[in-house]
Structure formats: structure tokens, C-alpha cells
Amino acid sequence: MVEKSSTAPLAEAAPPGARWWNSALRRFIGTRELPLLALIILVVIIMANRNPNFLTIANFRAMAVGFTPTAVIAVGMVILLVAGGFDLSVGAVLALSGTVVARLVLDGVEQPLAVLLVLALGGGIGAVNGVLVTKIKINPLVATLGTLSIARGIAQVMTEGISISGLPSSFGRVGGEQLANIPYMVIIMLVIVVVGDLALRHTRFLRQAYYVGSNENAARLSGIGVDRFRIFAFILTSVLAALAGVLLASRLMAGTPTAAQGLELQVLAGAVIGGASLTGGEGTVLGAFLGIVFIGIISNVMTMEAVSIFWQQAVTGAILIAAVAFDMLVRRRRV
């Protein structure tokens, strides 16, 4: 009843004829990207003055390479979140893909073919997730928790728990080399983020994500293929997780079955900090990317300030809760 009463007057309200700065401020906190960007810049300025090693090309390069797998996966995850789903299996898919690609390359499969096979493997896992969730109607938490365990388990079985190393040096090129001082990995990530952001904002196909996630029934009755779209989003997320697995294997020159433990939570945290909602219908790729950049910078800062690595996880959690709490407070006044 309290909720009902708070919506009633605003539903009757005329457009706010408030002063310009009021509406500008509203627009500023109304989007998630701008305040987040401002916060990132603020942290960068403070740190640049505190520690001369912070604002250096080497540090930023290391940071960007560090969060590349997370950011690549986040592009798919945020589209899936907007469409009202989510996927916990991405870290496990990443690890499985890394080990499979390493195995294939060691066994003499041509590298491009090995990569394609692994992306297809990712797509297959995504399709399984999608069908379990949309057709068999298993809760996404349960379904993807299941595929998480299966994928992680298979990776362990395949490698007997030991990293696959001894890869040819050509395999490490993408993960280790640079173009004009920018690592290939970072370039790939930026391309995926930019293309993903523009596509989610402007393409007819991805616009469906917002309809599906905002109101599944209305979307269905508007003639949108709800299940088909959700399955697509699961596949996309999983393919990107597989790609992240290949990139990480190339960087480490090894297929590691224990890689990326808990990465799914970082991806989700980044997306939510960037404005996505677990109930669907909201979020942007840019927001999710900035969320992940923010988490990346904060952990970099903590490393520089010699904060224990164990604290970093706790801080990520605190940031996540703070971001969502902030959002709830703003939203309560908006709608």
C-alpha cells in the first residue's frame, strides 16, 4: 500500500517544470553511465596525485589486459540481463574453452579452426542453458549453476587438474603482443564493447532485449519471439565467454582448468553497477563496461596501496551494494 500511494500522485503529475539545473541534475543521475564515469575520473585524479606509478601507460595497460576477459563476457551478460536472464556458467565456460583450445592446438589442429571449434562449443553450452531456461522453464540460477559445475568438472577431468602448457609461441601472439603500444587483447575488447553498445542501442534485433525483459507477456503479444531471443542471448554470452577463454589461454600460454573462479560474480557486479537490473529491461553495454572498469581500477588502487588481496573481494561486494542502494534511492523518487 505504501508503494501504491507513492506512485499515485506522480502518475497524475504534470511534466516537471523545474529549473534547468534541476532537470540537468535529474538527467545526470538518471543515466548510470555519467555518474559512474565521473566517479572513475575522480578516483583517477586522486590516485594520480597520491602515487606516481598509477597514471602510467604500463599500469593502465596491465589493468586493461587484466579486466579484458570480464569485459568481453559482460557485453553478452548485459544483453542477457536486459532480456531478463542471467548466466552463472561463464567462468566455467571460460576455463573449459581455454583448456579445450590448448588441447586442440597441442594436438596439431590449425589454430583458427581450434578457435572456431571452441566458440562453437561455447555456443552449444549457451544453447543448452537457453533451452533449459526458456523451454523446460528451469530457473536460470539453477540451470546455469548446473552447467557451471558440468563445464568446470569436464575441464578438470580433461586436464586431471593440471594446466596444459607447452603451447607453440605463435599461439601467444594475440595475448602477448601489441599494436602501437596497445595490446591486441585490449583492442579486441574495445571493439566488442563499442560494437556491442551501439548494437544494443540501435539495432532492431537487439532492441527486442528491452521488450522481452520489460514485460515478457506484452512482448509475446506484440509478436516478439521471446524464447527465441532469450536463447540467442544465452548463446551470445557463452560464445563471448569461450572467446574470453581463448584470449586468456593465449595470454597465459596455458589452458588452466581452475581459471576464472568466481568471475561470473564480477561480471554480474560490473553490469549491475553499470545500471543493469536482475529483473530485466534495464542496462547498457557502456554502463556494464564502466562498471567493470570501476571494479578494475579500485582493485588496482588497493594493490598499489598494499591492501591485502583478500580485502579486495570484500570491497567489490561493498561497491556493488552501494551502487544498487544508490539506484533504489534515486528510483524511489523517480517512478
Added chain:
Amino acid sequence: MRTPLLEVTGVNKSFPGTHALKDVSFELLPGEIHALMGENGAGKSTLMHLLSGVYAPDSGEIRIDGHPVMLRSPRQAQAHGIGMVFQELSLAPGLSIAENVYPNRAPTRPGGTIAWGSLYRQTRELLAQFEIDVDPRTLVRDLNITTRQIVEIVKALSLDARMLLLDEPTSALPPNEVERLFDVLRRLKARGIGIVYISHRIPEVMAIADRVTILRDGQRVGTHPIGAVTPDDIIEQMVGRKIADLYPARADSFGQELLRVEGLSHERDFSGISFTLRRGEIVGVAGLMGARRSELLRALVGVNKTTSGTIAISGSPVRIQSPEHAFALGMAYLPEERKTDGLFLKMPLRQNISATALRDFARLGLMSARKEAAVTQAYVERLHIRTPGVNQLVGRLSGGNQQKVMLSKWLVRQPKILIIDEPTKGVDVGAKVEIHALLRELARQGAGILFVSSEFPEIIGLADRILVMVEGRLVGEIPAGQATEQNLMLLSSGYTAREPAAGG
């Protein structure tokens, strides 16, 4: 002159951007049913919320029994004897009637355990006052909607309420049950309880209220004894202008057949449904709750699966698989529940309008915001949608305007066949008239329209032909002009089911 139970004098209430109530006065006498009417956004809900302690007025005074009071919370309002029954029923379906009537206040034995015996006895006594013979141990989920509504009222009374605020108490009730509720209200009246009765339904207000107060744009337009006004007076005061006709003129000729349904059956909802729809024709489906009218509409557009029967569109047989498929065949379906099934409340107006026809708003796979805005603007003007702009979130529009958005959303596809479940649900009179006129206009341009409505007057006024449905079967067909509320009621209750096509 009796002292009013409740007296509101010169209250004002503003929210950012609106002056929701301007110098409004209102009084409620003991044993009076005082109707409060107005279009959506006129300020009825705000006034209710002031009386129930949800908001405090900016200025003005509220007196109870002649004494000024400050109502700072719903609990304080209750303490002053004000009971509320809101549109959304607030009962817990999994608990018994007794537990719902006495939440947190159940009589207890020493030691704090609930004294079930006296709880049930007290509840039974309360129910008996309204001649409601239901076991207080019955779970609320097993009650029909009218009994739930009455339980809700009993719950308010159990708090010793002397004033009741009822917000659209009949909106969810089937027509044949309204009288049961009225019976309860008359008993309350006889006991000296004052009732504030908010409703859009003029015939009900004429039947039950003693006085009516009309609000428009946050101001009181007038308070009248019910015997001193006609329905037309009320509408005119609510809308602020004369409304010549509630319903547009009917068509006198129709084009060729658009839709032919023969022997359509569903495994449990309905069976043997046959009818036709022609170009330019508006066909209404009348029936009571449980007639399965909505289920029939949903099956026509492929949401529900049918087991047998045929559907032909413009003479060619079709097998409709999904809403997507139905749309491709030139059908559009407007669901009854606009919030849960029809609209994307968190999305802007223009993106709601484009949802059914994304292809038309995209070039080379990219959405054109400019085209969305232009088309939306055209609908905003054509349907008089009141909105600050095409980027407004649909959830912030009033009910009537949301209904118009929903209509626009499907008109974008320029359907040949429109299938509408409750075209004006929860919409005020002004918007109702506009929607009716628009539907007639669409029919005149060659569309065929099939609609369901729970309001008999709407069916009688709008339809060219009326189908009556009872428990999943079509039991009669009445041409426009021969239908009355009485014969619709009779047919809908299944009395003359043996003789279909009753001619008058």
C-alpha cells in the same frame, strides 16, 4: 442538522509539478453514502489518501465529529474510525477468513497462543451481520471475488470503523454480484456508518449513493443530492463540457466477410464456437465472469491452443500458431490487463508504439528514433493522448492515456481484424467516448472489430451485433437495437439458453 462524521474544509495538496487538490471541501454524514466522482487525475485518489492518513494536506482542515484532527498515518486514521478498502484487495489468499479479518489482533489465550475458538466465533458473528453464511475457516483463495470484497469490508469494520472509504469496489465484480455488495452497503448505512464511494460507474452511483461530489482538475465542481442530478449532469460536470453522445452512430451496411469461425473448441475452456465478422462491423461478446470470453479471444490469436474447429480469414482457412502468426495475418489483439500483458511501463512512449512493428521502424537493421517519434506524435495527436512528450515513460501516464497508447501500439500494424478485451477498462468517461469514436472510425475504414466488455451498456452502445457467451458456449446472438441490459443479463445467466437468437 446532524454533526458530520467527517468534514474537510479548504484542503490543498501539491506534488512537484501538480496542484493535486485546490481548496477542496467535503463532508460525510452518519448513515450517508457519498459518491466521489471525477476523471482519472481529478484528485479522487489524493483526497482518499489524505483521509486515510497516507499524506498530510498542505493547508486546510480535517474534522472528525466536529473536532479537528491530524491524520499522520493510516494507523491514526484507523484510530479515528476511518476504514479503507482499496482497489487492490489486500487479503492474504493462503489464510482463512478469520485470520484475514483479525491480522495481529486475534484473541489470545494466556501465554500468547491464538484462541482459535473465539476467533472463529467473533468472525462468524461479524459475517452473520451481513447474512453471509461462510465458514470463517475457509481460505480466502477459495472465495469468489465478491465475497472477498465483502471480507475486506468486514475487516475494516472489525476495527470499529465508523467511516468507510471504498475505492472502485465494484470494478472487479461481475454485474450480477454487484447487488450483493450493495446489500451490505445498505446494512452499513442503516447502522449509521458513513461511506465514501469512489466509482466511475454512473448507474451504480445513481443506484446506491445519497449524494455525489464531483472533482475536476483538483477542484470540487459540485456536491448534489443524487435525486437532483441526472447522469448527463454528472458526466458534464466531470468532463467540463457537454458530451452529445456516449456512443457513436452505428454503421448501416457492412462489407464482405473477414473472419469465419466454425466449431472452435478448446480442451476445457470452450466448445463449438461459430460466428462471423464482416468488414466495417463491430461485434461485442457479452457474458458474466466464467463465461470464458477472454479465453476465446486468446485462442483466436494463437495464445491458447484449440483442439478442433476452423478459422477462415477473408475466405481462406488458416491455422493460427502464435500471436506473431496472427499479426502476420492482419489480426491485432489488445489484452485486458494493460499493465501485465499490454504495455512496457518502464519504456518510453515511442518505444511502446514501435514494439509491434519493429521492422517498419528500422532501416538496414537500425532503429530510427526519428521515425518512432514522428509516428508516435501522430498518434498522440489523433487519439488526444495527454503526455508531456513522446519520450515519457508509459508507466507515468494515467490509465486512460495508457489505454490509448495500447490501442495505438496495435493500430500501427493497421490490422484488418481487431480483437479487443475490455476496450475501456479503468478509463474515465472522456477517454471512453474518444475510444468508442475511434473504434467506430476504424470500422468505417474497413476493419472488423470483435470485443469483450463486462459493461453491458458499452456492449449495447458500441456493438452492431452481440454474441452472448455462457460457460464456454455461445448461447445467443442479438442484433444492435434489440439488446437491453435486461435481456443480456437473462441470456448471460443462461436462462434462455435453449432458444438461441432470441429476437427481442
